[in-house]
Amino acid sequence: MAWDPEFEVAFNPKTVAIVGAQRKSPPWGDFVANLQRAGFRGRIYPINPKAVDGEIRGLKAYPDLASVPEPIDLVIVTVPAAAVASVLEDCIAANAKNVHIFSAGFGETGEEKRIEMERQIGEIAKRGGLRIVGPNCMGLHVPAVGLTTWDVFDPKAGPVAFLSQSGGHAGVFTGDGARFGIYFSKAVSFGNALGFDSTDFLEYLATDPETGIICMYLEGVKDGKRLIELVREINKTKPVIVWKGGLTTWGAKAAASHTGSLAGEEEIWDAFYRQTGTVRVDTLEELFDVTMTFLYLDPLPSRRIALFGAGGGNSVAGADVCAREGLELPTLIEKTLRELGSFIPPEGTSIRNPLDIGIVLRDINLLLRALQPVAADPGIDSIVFAMPISLVLSGIDRAALASQDAQVLLPAMDRQVRKVLDTIIKFDHEDIHRKPLIVVLQAGMGPPVPGLRGRVQRELYEANIPVYLSLERASRALGKFIQFHEYQRKAS
């Protein structure tokens, strides 16, 4: 199947029919409820021949597609696998050609009979000119218009698109994205890819003005050559981040029974990444971190960073971690060292790179004073600020912290967090040298304060500052980010 621009209306449909909608909520995948909760802007038509009094969740239910009084921009098929073929015939009859088949139980089971069933619905679709997403997938997710089949929904839209052969990954990445400041233009879970494959959607996203970054989770791909051509071209203007599942032997076996994909061998995919400059991620965690990096950082001119931290052991560990991901920690120039040495005592500190200067983490004014000369240092191009989360609390009265009384603790925390965030944000926005500030929230001594990490993340993302949850994760993402731009510079 090739991309068909006529499908584009399905990303902003005026009408959606849900075939197999039920009055009693299923344990999951209650699409009518999910669309309602998401504030879907179009009209929803529940279809169920058995809907006795003709109503489902307050909406008039219809016995079949043919009785819906207007053209249907998108049909979502949620009936059992064995009934899908006949629903597709109804689609053809009703001239409703954009079809998302949620139903599972086809080729992915590995059973002869069900593989044959998938082949048959493929033939029906072809004969009727249907444009198919799925089967065995969650379909389309477009926050801007409230179109979603997801349970959890964040209504904010953003420039990230996600093409996923796994509905689970699609749900988690789009659902938890907000925690990492990531918002979506479109996501598509396309499952067994009987109809459109990843390459088809890629063709669409390449020119989609709402999409600036394209992420993909792939298990198999039907036309590898087309994928390479497309990605190589798209990477010039929009970074493509690809997580390939099933690269290991055991993973490949699992992929076969998930989407029926014949997962490729690792060497082939190594070559794919090498030849296209595509950003490689291997876990969900990396997908979050790398995507967030592309969202919140402009290309970095070099791998040279200054690392701010606290604790000598932490500095050594931190330098190791950065170095393993290809970052460089050059010696600071004499002028910088002199300026820092003028107010930082030598005991228990280390005025080098990494900077082990716990003292400035306890006095927020010193922090600002320390950041400025480092930003001015011509040998470094960005500042990684590894902030133990306990710093945020170090200014709070110990009694308040120990009291565990929310009435005392929360306002004190609030003031302290405000002060720390204001300082960081002020520095970042006023830095005349425009060295990017990269924040790492490190777990520290003492019990974790519920909700604190999330709040700090949120506020910094809002100020357009990237935040990571460990130096390992930050370094890995930065390494991949820099590598992407190095490749693009070399290629152009």
Added chain:
Amino acid sequence: MAWDPEFEVAFNPKTVAIVGAQRKSPPWGDFVANLQRAGFRGRIYPINPKAVDGEIRGLKAYPDLASVPEPIDLVIVTVPAAAVASVLEDCIAANAKNVHIFSAGFGETGEEKRIEMERQIGEIAKRGGLRIVGPNCMGLHVPAVGLTTWDVFDPKAGPVAFLSQSGGHAGVFTGDGARFGIYFSKAVSFGNALGFDSTDFLEYLATDPETGIICMYLEGVKDGKRLIELVREINKTKPVIVWKGGLTTWGAKAAASHTGSLAGEEEIWDAFYRQTGTVRVDTLEELFDVTMTFLYLDPLPSRRIALFGAGGGNSVAGADVCAREGLELPTLIEKTLRELGSFIPPEGTSIRNPLDIGIVLRDINLLLRALQPVAADPGIDSIVFAMPISLVLSGIDRAALASQDAQVLLPAMDRQVRKVLDTIIKFDHEDIHRKPLIVVLQAGMGPPVPGLRGRVQRELYEANIPVYLSLERASRALGKFIQFHEYQRKAS
């Protein structure tokens, strides 16, 4: 310096003198207060010639060591670097020979003058027969007797010892250990290692009956040959886990300015790990995970696991992650598959290995029914149960969850968590096949519930079940754990 058994009394001292104790709490390192908070069982003698009315934190203060009315088992020196030499002379005069030098500002600064100062105190110590820990370190930490210089303190003792060249790492590992079910016999932060080095303490811990697992953070080591000999021997009875900081070029530079250590090259340390079978960890996170694994698992007979999960994409990703760390996911035998197939529908599931059976994660009785045949399968030796944290909540009324009203939410959560934990613990304790159950808490869709993860961890550790915070972390730790035992089996 060689190990001196006369120092052993310092791990359970009847008397501790703190030289340089102050009435006004310093911003950190208030050792008198910390010992009091920890419920130190011995007597504390604050020493400060300027303590005007002779009292510090309710204790009688003494102008010098000589005036303390009884023998001192441990002296903690907290005066500025320049004053340390004269304090050591006082120690000699008072016949107080076990000395922890907290003071920093010596060789680690790289300054000629301060390197010379360290050399001088070394000579004084040698001449007077002092047994030195430090300088530039946090010293001894013995929860069982309330001896600690740490700010944060958990009084529970356990079988893990930690030797650390970084006071920060020592504080974080012992302070946060409880979150991972890790409790300590002894920890020593020994800084510049002017006196005892890691190998000396190793010698002591080798036969310490309270210590079953030895963890180390090293930047440099003075006698590499002795380290190899000791570790090779100790590994036969107590696993030794070593995190070597400063393995990379940039990390080595940082180590030089932290403890003055000449960090070795990566190849040398590669050989060390290979020749001794020592468990290698490269980050603090790995240190937590691997130590917890040794605490909560008996040796596994093989690398063959069954992976329980939810979501097809998750299964593929999970298999990849496990495979990358050397775990194996063999096909389940026919009997197992038949039994599982008898109650698990084929749609949206995958009855293989990994098991993608989200349905059993929504009905806790089905979970028990699914675990049993898998445990009986002769082809697998342990079960990794990747539990999306949202499972724990899936039984809670959606309205309660959305209400955010703690009065409604918390009791509902409580009941649900109880049910899930009871099921897991019941299975683990009653499993006649005695296949170890390994739990992975996976972040899932939806907002994180504050405190939930910590509670689940705590309860499972109490039931002696290992819990990890991601499958990546679990696989990596299990891989290292299995490798250790494989090495020991081969070596013996």
